[in-house]
Amino acid sequence: MWRALAQAARGVTVSIDCGPRGFTLTQQLLRHSKGSRHITTSTSSRNHQPPSKYGNMSVEKPKVVFVLGGPGAGKGTQCSKIVDRFQFTHLSAGDLLREERSREGSEFGMLIEDYIRNGKIVPVEVTCSLLENAMKASGKSRFLIDGFPRNQDNLDGWNRQMSEKVDMQFVLFFDCGEDVCVQRCLGRGQSGSGRSDDNMESLKKRIQTYNNDSLPIIKFFEAAGQVKRIDASPDADNVFGEVERVFLASGF
Numbered sequence: 001m002w003r004a005l006a007q008a009a010r011g012v013t014v015s016i017d018c019g020p021r022g023f024t025l026t027q028q029l030l031r032h033s034k035g036s037r038h039i040t041t042s043t044s045s046r047n048h049q050p051p052s053k054y055g056n057m058s059v060e061k062p063k064v065v066f067v068l069g070g071p072g073a074g075k076g077t078q079c080s081k082i083v084d085r086f087q088f089t090h091l092s093a094g095d096l097l098r099e100e101r102s103r104e105g106s107e108f109g110m111l112i113e114d115y116i117r118n119g120k121i122v123p124v125e126v127t128c129s130l131l132e133n134a135m136k137a138s139g140k141s142r143f144l145i146d147g148f149p150r151n152q153d154n155l156d157g158w159n160r161q162m163s164e165k166v167d168m169q170f171v172l173f174f175d176c177g178e179d180v181c182v183q184r185c186l187g188r189g190q191s192g193s194g195r196s197d198d199n200m201e202s203l204k205k206r207i208q209t210y211n212n213d214s215l216p217i218i219k220f221f222e223a224a225g226q227v228k229r230i231d232a233s234p235d236a237d238n239v240f241g242e243v244e245r246v247f248l249a250s251g252f
């Protein structure tokens with residue numbers, strides 16, 4: 001079982017106790033932060049994204065939109081459309097974890113696979129470091145952070161490590177019934193997603209995690225007036241119509 005032992009100043013270096021051998025997580029992850037497959041950014045010249053000032057931390061903070069919703073609600077689908085239309089870089093926490101799981105030599109591969117297959121939330125020290133590394137590596141300044149924060153541990157870790165370094169705009173919440181979510185994930189599995197969690201057994205656990213751990217986080221943001229709720233049950237183009245309205249109204 002993983003246990004966070006300590007977090008150094010500014011949350012950059014994190015030591016994780018992973019069984020008998022200790023190691024420094026950020027050193028492990030930083031070596032592999034360049035050229036990641038999970039990053040999708042607009043290539044259209046009309047959507048040219050201003051260069052980031054994140055590297056030297058001296059000027060404007062990067063803007064972040066959290067994208068939340070049940071498994072299969074359509075977060076990734078809508079993020080691709082937002083990237084095409086607005087000046088954002090898409091970072092999926094799940095994609096980053098899958099990439100780290102598959103990386104040759106990763107110390108975390110088997111543990112991440114166990115968490116994903118069982119629909120559990122990976123300790124924030126891993127996920128938040130992957131996100132921060134990807135943000136820095138992108139050189140961009142507007143981020144859709146998809147599938148994060150997913151539980152209280154995610155939120156607490158983000159607040160320790162990242163909240164003061166970024167300018168969080170709002171939470172984009174894709175609200176979708178459980179049955180629709182399940183059918184979409186099963187359909188994605190049947191279409192060859194190759195995901196080890198697009199099956200009924202994993203989905204039951206993912207939905208339980210969503211209801212028990214993720215919904216309270218969405219409610220927390222809602223109470224703070226930070227949630228933009230989108231009905232995610234219509235077809236993807238109609239959902240995007242609503243998403244577009246939200247981004248335009250928010251000045252993007």
Ligand SMILES: Nc1ncnc2c1ncn2[C@@H]1O[C@H](COP(=O)(O)OP(=O)(O)OP(=O)(O)O)[C@@H](O)[C@H]1O
Nearest residue numbers: 070071072073074075076077184188234235236239
């Ligand atoms: N509005 C929609 N109507 C019908 N199908 C959709 C819609 N949005 C997405 N899908 C399909 O549902 C499946 C899940 O979509 P997507 O991967 O975008 O969801 P997600 O919320 O990112 O899922 P996860 O959290 O499991 O990664 C995909 O096969 C996608 O093509």
Ligand SMILES: Nc1ccn([C@@H]2O[C@H](COP(=O)(O)O)[C@@H](O)[C@H]2O)c(=O)n1
Nearest residue numbers: 093094115116119120121122147148150
């Ligand atoms: N913050 C997160 C996000 C995801 N995970 C794990 O990855 C699985 C798949 O996530 P998707 O967003 O791609 O559906 C999820 O079920 C978790 O096991 C996580 O641990 N923390």
